[in-house]
Amino acid sequence: MLPHWLQLMLDSLGPLLWAALVFTAPLTLLSFVLGLTLGLVVALIRLFAAWPFTAIVRFYVWIIRGTPLLVQLFLIFYGLPSVGIVLDAFPAALIGFTLNVGAYSSEIIRAVIASVPKGQWEAAYSIGMNWPQAMRRTILPQAARVAVPPLSNTFISLVKDTSLAAAITVPEMFQAAQRIVATTYEPLILYIEAALIYLALSSILSTLQVRLEERLNRYGGFLEARS
Amino acid sequence: MIELTDIEKRFGDNLVLQGVSVRIAEGGVTALVGPSGGGKSTLLRCINLLEIPTSGMVRIGDEALTFHPGQKVGWASVQKLRRQTGMVFQNFQLFPHRTAIENIMEGLTTVLKWPQERARERALSLLEKVGLAHKADAWPATLSGGQQQRVAIARALAPSPRVLLCDEPTSALDPELSGEVVDVLSQLAREGTTMVMATHDLRLASKIASEVVFLEAGVVVETGPAAEVFGNPQRERTKRFITTLTQK
Numbered sequence: 499m500l501p502h503w504l505q506l507m508l509d510s511l512g513p514l515l516w517a518a519l520v521f522t523a524p525l526t527l528l529s530f531v532l533g534l535t536l537g538l539v540v541a542l543i544r545l546f547a548a549w550p551f552t553a554i555v556r557f558y559v560w561i562i563r564g565t566p567l568l569v570q571l572f573l574i575f576y577g578l579p580s581v582g583i584v585l586d587a588f589p590a591a592l593i594g595f596t597l598n599v600g601a602y603s604s605e606i607i608r609a610v611i612a613s614v615p616k617g618q619w620e621a622a623y624s625i626g627m628n629w630p631q632a633m634r635r636t637i638l639p640q641a642a643r644v645a646v647p648p649l650s651n652t653f654i655s656l657v658k659d660t661s662l663a664a665a666i667t668v669p670e671m672f673q674a675a676q677r678i679v680a681t682t683y684e685p686l687i688l689y690i691e692a693a694l695i696y697l698a699l700s701s702i703l704s705t706l707q708v709r710l711e712e713r714l715n716r717y718g719g720f721l722e723a724r725s
Numbered sequence: 726m727i728e729l730t731d732i733e734k735r736f737g738d739n740l741v742l743q744g745v746s747v748r749i750a751e752g753g754v755t756a757l758v759g760p761s762g763g764g765k766s767t768l769l770r771c772i773n774l775l776e777i778p779t780s781g782m783v784r785i786g787d788e789a790l791t792f793h794p795g796q797k798v799g800w801a802s803v804q805k806l807r808r809q810t811g812m813v814f815q816n817f818q819l820f821p822h823r824t825a826i827e828n829i830m831e832g833l834t835t836v837l838k839w840p841q842e843r844a845r846e847r848a849l850s851l852l853e854k855v856g857l858a859h860k861a862d863a864w865p866a867t868l869s870g871g872q873q874q875r876v877a878i879a880r881a882l883a884p885s886p887r888v889l890l891c892d893e894p895t896s897a898l899d900p901e902l903s904g905e906v907v908d909v910l911s912q913l914a915r916e917g918t919t920m921v922m923a924t925h926d927l928r929l930a931s932k933i934a935s936e937v938v939f940l941e942a943g944v945v946v947e948t949g950p951a952a953e954v955f956g957n958p959q960r961e962r963t964k965r966f967i968t969t970l971t972q973k
Contacts, residue, residue: 620775621818625832626808626884628800635835639822718866721821721873 503684507691510678514695517674521588525660525670529592530653533599540604545611555604562601568662570594575666591663599656606648610641615720643714650707654700661696671695726751727772727888727921728789732781734767734943741767742778743943749921749936751887754914756934756951757923760966764943765923769890772921773810774803785809786887808836811881815893817873819865819880826852826861829880837884844883851879855909871902875909882918889913891922895929907932927970931955939963 500508540555562570575590585593614637622632664673675692679685727749734742742764749755757765770776772783774790777798782791788806790798819828829848833839839847852858855875865873874894881889894910895903907929914920914933924930930937930951937954939947939962947954947963958964 617814617816617818618820620812621814621820623775623807624773624810624812624814625880626804626836627832628804631835635831636820643822717822717864719821721817721819721865 503687506682506684506687510675510688510691513674513678514671514692517669518671518695518699521663521668521670522657522660525588525591525595525663525668526653526657529595529599530656532592532596533656534603534607534649536596536600537603537607540600541607541611544604544608558597559601559604562597567594567598567659568665570598571662571666587663587667590666591660591668595656595660595663598659599652603649603652606645606652607641610645610648611637613644614640640720643719646707646711646714650703650710654703657699657703658696661692726784726786727919728782728784729768729771730782730784732768732771732783733779734764734771734776735779741943742771745781745940745943745945747938747945747948749888749919751919752917753935754918754920754922754933755936755938756930757921757938757940758925758927758930758966759940759946761925762942763940765940766892768940769892769921769923772888773807773812773890775812777803808884809887811884811886811889813874813877813881813889813891813894815896817865817870817877817897819873819877821865824862824864825857825868825876828865828876829883832880832884847883848879851882852876854912855879856905869902870898871905874898874906878906878909878913882913888919888921891920891924893924893926894922895924895926903929925970927955927967939966941966 540559543551543555571591571594574594575585575587578585618636618640619632622636627635660670661672663670664676667673672692675688679688682688729745729747729749732742732745733740745764745768747755747768757768759765767776771778772785774783778792779794780792782789783806784790785806786809788809790802790806792798819825820831823831826845826848829851830841830844833844833847834841849858849861852861855878857872857875857879860868860872860876865876868876878889878894891910895906898906903926907926910920910922910929911933914935920933922929922934934951937947937949937951938945939954939960941962947958947960949959954963955967958967
């Protein structure tokens with residue numbers, strides 16, 4: 499017969515993984531993709547747009563980076579109904595995480611775009627490209643290589659941060675663990691199990707990051723930095 | 726005919742070019758020479774508008790643009806003029822994330838919307854011309870400086886520009902590697918490619934230039950056929966400069 503703790507872990511593994519599959523994964527993936535898109539737009543505005551626009555996006559980044567994520571989630575889910583905006587838990591969490599990823603990734607994207615040598619813009623222009631073509635074909639692909647390590651960090655943090663959504667009633671994996679604790683009174687075992695699942699997810703993602711870096715490094719990086 | 730008329734370029738308070746006028750005949754090689762900071766590179770970059778002149782006029786063939794202080798020119802007209810030119814940079818500036826052949830195809834497929842196959846054929850024939858057909862699929866980082874510059878020349882020639890602009894094409898190379906670049910450029914000169922090059926390299930200039938423009942402190946000091954300017958400079962300043970170059 500299996501020891502009690504192992505039996506409990508096995509019994510709860512199904513519900514936990516199900517919650518991870520149905521809530522944690524979609525919340526992470528959706529808010530990362532939307533957040534990156536937002537981050538790219540914000541970065542481009544900060545780098546290239548005129549004053550009022552840069553001021554607006556700087557204000558946004560300042561607010562998001564300067565306040566706790568949990569407080570932001572509470573404001574969106576519990577605070578906004580007071581002004582007539584009522585959101586379901588999942589969309590509220592999605593908006594919160596997207597805004598968060600957008601702010602942090604915009605700083606990363608801004609830095610990596612600026613790190614591409616100016617001569618690459620000139621080379622792109624010299625063969626007749628316009629700004630969007632130079633950006634898309636020449637600058638972003640090179641910036642992307644440099645962005646992989648810091649953006650992977652953002653992504654791995656996000657996987658773990660989605661556990662905060664439990665506090666605004668999203669039934670993701672951590673909340674599933676809490677519910678089982680409520681009936682079994684085994685917090686130590688269940689929370690260790692949840693922690694192990696987060697650890698496994700993060701480890702898988704780190705491995706994928708290494709693969710992606712190797713793939714993007716095949717051409718050897720900026721030429722100028724080498725000479 | 727390439728015509729620069731009364732070109733003035735300011736960077737803030739710094740007047741880099743003051744009323745430079747040059748006429749460049751097609752089919753020949755014009756070398757822009759002179760001391761560092763004299764405005765050679767800036768003048769060259771004013772031809773393809775990587776630097777926008779503060780005032781003056783740039784004409785390449787039938788395309789012309791006039792500039793006035795504080796007045797912006799539209800992107801479309803800048804590009805129209807720029808597409809008459811190709812440029813070779815001092816530090817090559819190949820796209821590191823594309824192979825040699827992809828570097829050459831890039832302008833053809835992205836800008837001119839050529840089909841892949843046609844662009845590949847054109848790129849391959851240019852690689853053969855610069856003697857690097859065997860390096861078609863190499864990453865730029867694996868090529869020597871001389872090879873990178875030869876790929877860069879092929880990339881600049883791909884859309885058949887009216888004029889090839891070379892900004893110190895051999896300055897980043899040791900004499901041995903610069904030799905292979907000089908060979909490619911002189912072959913192009915023999916074929917009648919119109920070139921304008923800013924250079925310190927007297928070997929390069931005397932070997933392939935037909936005309937010379939000597940610039941100092943943003944003004945044209947002397948201009949004329951290469952043999953005359955190098956062999957029998959009229960101005961004292963030009964004489965001194967050429968003596969220091971040949972002493973090396």
